Amino acid sequence: MKNTITWASYAFVRLTLALMAGILTYLYFGEMLPPLAGGVVGAVLLFGAAQWWAGRQRRPEATDLAGMLAVLAVYVAGAALTQQATESRAANHLYRFGGEIEFYRAVVDDYTVVRPATYATTVRVSAVRVAGQWQAAVGGIRVSIPRDAGVMAPVYGNVWLVRGAPAPSKAPLNPGEFDYRRYLEYHQVYHQQFIHPDQYRAIATAPPSYLRAVAMRTARVLDGVFRQYVHNKREYALASALVLGIKDDVDQQTKQAYANTGTTHIMAVSGLQVGLLFGAVTWLLSRIPGRRGATFRLVSALLGLAGIWSYAFLTGLSASVLRAAVMFTFIIVARASGRQTNMFNTLAVAAFCLLCYDPYLLCDVGFQLSFLAVISIVYLQPRIVAWLDVRGYFLNKQRPWQSKQLQWLWQKTSWLLDNIWQATALSLAAQVATFPLGLYYFHQFPLSFLLSNLVAVPISSMAVYVGLGLLLLKGVVAFIGLFSTGLASVLDFLPKIVGVVFEQMIWLFNQYIFWIGNFMPGALISGIHVTAPQAWLIFAIILVLLAFVARRHLAWLGMACVLMGLFAGSSMWAARRLAPDEQLIFYSIPRRSVVGFWQGAAAHIVTVDSLPLTETERTYRIVPGIIQREARQVSYHAGWRGSQVPVHRPDSSGLVLAVWRGVRVAFVSGRLDGARQPCPVDVVVLRRNARVWPETLEAVFGRQPTIIFDSSCKSWYVASLQPKLQVAGWQTHDLTQQGAYTRQPVAAPAGN
Missing domain, CATH: 2.40.50 (OB fold (Dihydrolipoamide Acetyltransferase, E2P))
Structure with missing residues (x-):
């Protein structure tokens, strides 16, 4: 048995991989590449000549050469398409x-x-x-x-x-x-x-696009239906996000709860909702008697396409729904063709067409997660399900002498537990492929994802059906209202009842998500820093381990061990490189004065204005740097108390002097009227529009220090004072416009 991939069965997979490689080449090396349109023409002509020669030779070597040139042509085309799609290259940009x-x-x-x-x-x-x-x-x-x-x-x-x-x-x-x-x-x-x-x-x-304009207005009208019939604010916000993808009113606490439990995908209208609609249409069509022949396949395909594209229109033709609609369109067309098609090829065709339309979709997190999850589910879910024959195990518990009620109970138990096992296998399969991306983009991994999705996804899936039913029922009542206002008023109790059911279902799975977060607070592993090369290494480890399971050859296991060693070595090298690193960082946080004293993996974060950082400021401004450095000991200090940094206030004019690792810093927030004595420092931080002038600064600090305008200074203040200081010879830095300022300590080792 050969241990090679039979590429003939995966023709479009090969071409799509080549297209992706071309796109990545431009993303990483685009500035160094010349115009590529001529290269595409040349590669296509070369492939055409090789194909003509292969047809005359009729030898496998000739055919292989033509195939390699086809892959090369697609590779060059991928880079050329990305170059063409880069709008900044236009002469009138x-x-x-x-x-x-x-x-x-x-x-x-x-x-x-x-x-x-x-x-x-x-x-x-x-x-x-x-x-x-x-x-x-x-x-x-x-x-x-x-x-x-x-x-x-x-x-x-x-x-x-x-x-x-x-x-x-x-x-x-x-x-x-x-x-x-x-x-x-x-x-x-x-x-x-x-x-x-x-x-x-x-x-x-x-x-x-007038079509998109109408679709977006339609989505807002439907959002008004949810606003009318779902009265609780949190449930309304989730209803609109779940069915229509409108997340304007979802509060930050709810978003964080779903992120912490690995269920954010429930709020994003994409493959889940389109898949549910596709499943509903398929189930309804399966109930039709005499469902055979090419005509039935054509009719069912048209109805399926009409269903998913109508839903895409009702959700405003958002990018995530369009992506999912295209994916399912190719699946439907492949099924309707009546040919034995490879699902991986079908997905590759969908990805190929989407990337030809917009090569930068390859950089979209949603695109990456969607296709990786579906590919993983297609490959892994049947294999995981095969580990346990849940249905057979419980059906074998039936005995001829048992009562009909007991036999019925065994049948229903087998059906229920088999469906739970199927859902578990699906969730596990999806996580295998998306795991590296979750670490790379979101720096966390929720261990509770299985328990969260096992209950929340079925309930939310039913809620999607009920929500769509509410919209449909309201549409029918509104249509009747065109002819009889009185009858429409009487029938309005129907959408009200459905609205109550819909709201209760949303409340139920939302409460479950919050309960999981509170019940398993330690199930979220956060603060994980994975670089892009490390993410690629994790992907490679997963693929090699899957190859080992499929082929049972120790060579694959040995390769996985080598890759794991490389990953561990890269992490150890990064930790060793950062261990002696010391930095003084002045952060750029709107209207705040924040400085960080970093020593390896430990830090003291001081808010000079004596007000503690808000959760939002910490999460989005400070924590990413903590994750990047894999810091383990970070202390926050409102003011200088407990910061272990020596500070001195020579007068009451708003001047604070701090010394850390040989770096002398002056924080100025007043007039400096009482600080006329020379005070040599390395950095002067101007806060809260400090009323100082160049001659005052020179008299107190000299012209050697760097002048920093921190984020508590107004733009007009910086615009008026900064040019004067620069003309006088000072080096200046505006945290609001230029970002954080980093200063190495005087005693730092060379090269750090």
């Missing part, structure tokens, strides 16, 4: 105009995210005015506008005239922080701007 833009015209091209104080959305630019002249331009801008009285939420298709120039997206402001700039770039958005109400005006309505 916003990057080319810099800060010279006086006005620009743009259209709202995305959903509007409702935040506590702002609306956020994406606009696509069509023209800019530079030096009084309008000219065509392209580019995406992530904009925010305040939620003030009288300010309407942006609507998809609104055309705006905006005054001012957008700024390039900011890099992460603190160590380890989520790289929002890169996330935006993967969506072809390279600029950001906060727009005040007097800076823009809606001048027209021209949706980039």
Whole structure:
């Protein structure tokens, strides 16, 4: 028996892998690559010539050569498609105009995210005015506008005239922080701007896609149905997220509870909901008598496609639903063709088409998780189920002399436990493939995922059906209302009853999720830092172990041990490299003054303004850096008490002097009127718009220290004082604009 893959059965898998390799090549080395369109033409011509030669030779070697050249052509095409899809390469991209833009015209091209104080959305630019002249331009801008009285939420298709120039997206402001700039770039958005109400005006309505505009309005109308019939705020928010994918009103506590229990996918309308709809249509069609022949297959395929694409339309044609709809479309078409098709090939075709449409989907976390989970389920679930014959075990408990009631009980028990085992196997199979991504992106792994999903997924799945039924019933009542208002008012009790059932189901699985989180508080392993190479290593270990289980050859087990050794070695090397590392970090946190004293895997985080950090500030600003350094001893101090850092207050003018590892730091928040004596320091931190002047700073500290404007300083204050200091010869750093500032201690070893 050969231990090689028979690629003939996985033709599109091979091509899709080549396409992905080309996309990754451009993502990592794109700036070094020349224009690739000519390379694609050359590779295709070379493949055509090799295919013609192979047809004449009719030898396996010739056919293999043609196949390799086909893979090469797809590889080059993947890099070329990514290059073509990179909008910033355009000659009239916003990057080319810099800060010279006086006005620009743009259209709202995305959903509007409702935040506590702002609306956020994406606009696509069509023209800019530079030096009084309008000219065509392209580019995406992530904009925010305040939620003030009288300010309407942006609507998809609104055309705006905006005054001012957008700024390039900011890099992460603190160590380890989520790289929002890169996330935006993967969506072809390279600029950001906060727009005040007097800076823009809606001048027209021209949706980039009228179909999507209608779909988004439809989703909002359906959201109004849930708002009408689901009265509890938390249950309404979950209802809208579960069925329509609208998560504007889901509170942070609920999001965190679902993340901690590994059930976030329940709130994301994607493969789960589309799969449930596909399953319902398939089940209904299976009830039809005489279901045979090509005609029935065609009719069932058309009904299945109509069902999933109608649902995609009702949810506003969001990206996650479209991705799932495309995946199931290929599955339906493959089944309707009546051919014996390989499921991996079917999934590969779906991924290939999606990546040809948008190569940057490969960077989308949802795309990665969806396809990996489905592939893992297709391959692993049947094998895991085969470990235990649950149904057979309980059916074998039946005996001829047992009563009918007892035999019925054994049958129902076997059916119930077999379904539980099937669901368990599905959850385990999905986790095997998505495990490395969970560590890499979310830095945590919920050990309670099995218990959480085993109950929450079935209940939430039934809730999806009930929610869709509520929408359908309300639609019927509304239709009747067009002809008879009185009859519609009488029949309105039906959606009210369904709404009560729907709300109770959502309450039930939501309470279960919170109970799991409280019952198993230690089941969440968090603070895990995995680099991209380490994530690839984990994937490789999983694949090699699966190969060992399938082939039973010790060589695979030996390779897995080698890979595990490499992973352990990389972790030990990283820990050894960080052990002697000492850093003084001034964090960039809006309206706060925060400094971290780092020594290897230990740190003291001090809030100079004496107010403790909020949970949100810690989670998104500080914790990512802690995870990155794999810190084990981190202490938070409101003010300087207990920080073990020597501080001195020479007067009452708001001056604080701190010394750490030879670095002398002055925190200035007052006038410095009483600090006229020279005080040599290495860093001066200006806080809360400290009323100081260059000559005062020079008299007290000299011109050697670096001047830092911390995040408690207003933008007008920095804009007025920073140029004066720079002209006088000081080095300055603005934490709000430039991000965290890191200073190595004087006594640090060379090279650290």
